[in-house]
Amino acid sequence: MQKTHIEKPKNKMISGRINHAGRKGGFFLAEGLEGRDNEVPIAPEYLNTALTGDRVEIENDKVIRILERARTQFAGTIKMEQEKIWLKPYDTKVPGDILVTPSAGAKLVDGERVVVEINHWDKLEGAVINRLGQAGDNETEIGTIMFEHKIQYDFPEAVTKEANEIARRSIPKEEVARRRDFRNILTFTIDPETAKDFDDALSYQLLPNGQIELGVHIADVSYFVRPESAIDNEAKERATSVYLVDRTIPMLPEVLSNGLCSLVPGEDRLTFSAIFVLDKSGRVHKRWFGKTIIHSKHRFTYDEVDTILETGMGPLAKELSDINDIAKNIRKERFEKGAISLDSDDVKFKLDPTGKPVGIVRTVPTDSHHLIEEYMLMANKYVAEFIFYKNSEKHGAGKHTFVYRVHDIPNQEKITELKTFLRNFDYKFEKGKVLTSKRLNDLILEAESKPEERLVKTSILRSMSKAIYSTKNIGHYGLAFTCYTHFTSPIRRYPDTMVHRLLYDYLEGKGSPDTEEYERLCAHSSAMERRAMEAEWASIKYKQVEYAQDKIGQVYTGIITGVTEWGFYVEAKETMCEGMVSLRNLKDDFYIFDKKNFCLFGKKTHKKFRLGDEVKIKILSADLERRTIDYILA
Numbered sequence: 001m002q003k004t005h006i007e008k009p010k011n012k013m014i015s016g017r018i019n020h021a022g023r024k025g026g027f028f029l030a031e032g033l034e035g036r037d038n039e040v041p042i043a044p045e046y047l048n049t050a051l052t053g054d055r056v057e058i059e060n061d062k063v064i065r066i067l068e069r070a071r072t073q074f075a076g077t078i079k080m081e082q083e084k085i086w087l088k089p090y091d092t093k094v095p096g097d098i099l100v101t102p103s104a105g106a107k108l109v110d111g112e113r114v115v116v117e118i119n120h121w122d123k124l125e126g127a128v129i130n131r132l133g134q135a136g137d138n139e140t141e142i143g144t145i146m147f148e149h150k151i152q153y154d155f156p157e158a159v160t161k162e163a164n165e166i167a168r169r170s171i172p173k174e175e176v177a178r179r180r181d182f183r184n185i186l187t188f189t190i191d192p193e194t195a196k197d198f199d200d201a202l203s204y205q206l207l208p209n210g211q212i213e214l215g216v217h218i219a220d221v222s223y224f225v226r227p228e229s230a231i232d233n234e235a236k237e238r239a240t241s242v243y244l245v246d247r248t249i250p251m252l253p254e255v256l257s258n259g260l261c262s263l264v265p266g267e268d269r270l271t272f273s274a275i276f277v278l279d280k281s282g283r284v285h286k287r288w289f290g291k292t293i294i295h296s297k298h299r300f301t302y303d304e305v306d307t308i309l310e311t312g313m314g315p316l317a318k319e320l321s322d323i324n325d326i327a328k329n330i331r332k333e334r335f336e337k338g339a340i341s342l343d344s345d346d347v348k349f350k351l352d353p354t355g356k357p358v359g360i361v362r363t364v365p366t367d368s369h370h371l372i373e374e375y376m377l378m379a380n381k382y383v384a385e386f387i388f389y390k391n392s393e394k395h396g397a398g399k400h401t402f403v404y405r406v407h408d409i410p411n412q413e414k415i416t417e418l419k420t421f422l423r424n425f426d427y428k429f430e431k432g433k434v435l436t437s438k439r440l441n442d443l444i445l446e447a448e449s450k451p452e453e454r455l456v457k458t459s460i461l462r463s464m465s466k467a468i469y470s471t472k473n474i475g476h477y478g479l480a481f482t483c484y485t486h487f488t489s490p491i492r493r494y495p496d497t498m499v500h501r502l503l504y505d506y507l508e509g510k511g512s513p514d515t516e517e518y519e520r521l522c523a524h525s526s527a528m529e530r531r532a533m534e535a536e537w538a539s540i541k542y543k544q545v546e547y548a549q550d551k552i553g554q555v556y557t558g559i560i561t562g563v564t565e566w567g568f569y570v571e572a573k574e575t576m577c578e579g580m581v582s583l584r585n586l587k588d589d590f591y592i593f594d595k596k597n598f599c600l601f602g603k604k605t606h607k608k609f610r611l612g613d614e615v616k617i618k619i620l621s622a623d624l625e626r627r628t629i630d631y632i633l634a
Helices: 138-148 157-168 173-177 230-238 254-260 302-311 317-336 367-388 412-423 437-447 453-463 494-507 515-548
Strands: 014-022 025-030 040-042 055-059 062-068 073-081 084-089 098-101 112-120 125-134 186-191 200-206 212-219 242-244 247-249 268-278 284-295 298-301 346-351 357-363 404-406 468-470 555-564 567-572 578-582 591-594 599-602 608-610 614-623 628-633
Touching: 073 098, 073 125, 073 138, 098 112, 112 138, 125 138, 138 242, 138 515, 157 230, 157 254, 186 302, 186 367, 200 317, 200 367, 212 284, 212 317, 212 367, 230 494, 230 515, 242 515, 268 367, 268 494, 284 367, 284 494, 298 302, 302 317, 302 367, 317 367, 346 515, 357 515, 367 404, 367 494, 412 453, 437 453, 453 555, 468 515, 494 515, 515 614, 515 628, 555 608, 567 614, 578 614
Parallel strands: 098 125, 186 298, 578 628
Antiparallel strands: 014 025, 014 055, 025 040, 055 062, 073 084, 073 112, 084 098, 112 125, 186 200, 200 212, 212 268, 242 247, 268 284, 346 357, 404 468, 555 567, 555 614, 567 578, 591 599, 599 608, 614 628
């Protein structure tokens, strides 16, 4: 595919944003254009103090004017040098250290982590506005991650007060009376062992004809959190809960998220439910959506359910076996229709009381995870279809304003790059044929149990578009659904609360609201979701480097995950910690970077280091300040 090119009129100023700014310069992207292909390189001497995200005007590839700063505050570590105080920014993309104006009456300490506000951009000089603590301390490091990703931990006083008032209120009998009552129907939750907020439960009822009525019951957050209340405005702004390694930063105050809204066992709880009548194949014969009240009889962990499914013994063994068999049939059919299977291991840390990682555990999705996943997907899918096709004969499909979870088809240029990459592992592609989702699944199956399995999955994932929220339904490519939404987690995702409100209004016969405002909220929620994910990744990377600090010299088996002109990246299988084997530490030969074949090869020995190769590595160093691990070959 031929790359597009932005024509830049000479001596004409163009406004846009700076991307990827660093010590080697940056890139300018004109307003109204998208994509890396339209970026204009800006040499470091012509950035004119512009940093990533700044809105600027350029002329002849030079930044002429800063129109709007993306940020003016930076976290970093204090360094004392030659009677001057410098801030070494935590964000490695900031092109230089910041000169710090001495604080009046507060002596700064070498190695202290602080926040500086820039007040002289020409000199890159600023004043300390917040002291976070000593670098290397867990609270300091996690606090820095939250600052860098603009994540607020504490709730405003008005929000806390409002939440406490709601928690003290009793639920009116009239409200219970107008709900479908499931309190005498077998209901239970399945969650991680450490979970505190339970926003979904399943109910099970065997019908006389052998079919099963299965209920997906979701915490009715929208009953307690009313539009434009203090809690609602705060939840709208946060848009999502954030899950860092050592803590959860909830979207809602804990008195709601872990208390009143949480579907704890032994308590009556208000829910919004999707009820399905299913046969053993997983075919849906009936469906119903509406407000309900439940009483959970049991709280299962994933591990408990897996043990019951494996042994056939334990609480609700028959019921769990029945719904697991149905879930497997639904899952099988979903993949046959083109859904992409990208199950991947997660990394979990065992932390001591100070937050220091003392162990790393790989978590692998099991039958219990897949069981819950299938029924949540089913509820999300059928809710979206119900609204999209509601009264379609009268109004036309998709005429009702709604919040969809959409996933676009992959960009063909990325698919071409994916094919080129996978050919290095001898995966074959028919010339001229479109790379369908079914073929992607076949590739994942081919890679199973091979050294490059995780790399193949990662490369396929990276070739995909990002799933986002939108009022415009384009379907979900990865799940192979024509309609999809997020209905099942309103305790931790604001779009689910919007979906509950819209669904209830439509069930009550109300008209469609303004689409423009919902589209704005969708864009905001997508952006906040991305921010939360980046903060989570940052906390994982920090803990991986911290874990490696006292493992210097230990040997691991690793897979090469990236090859560059300065070395190659390796992920240790046992710990999932990625680090670099630097070219300068490959002393047995002079190695040349072969970009086309994603490898380094020795000039004399012709030895190759390729993507996906398995290697033995030893930890050389772990640098918390740079958040990097260096390996050498063992």
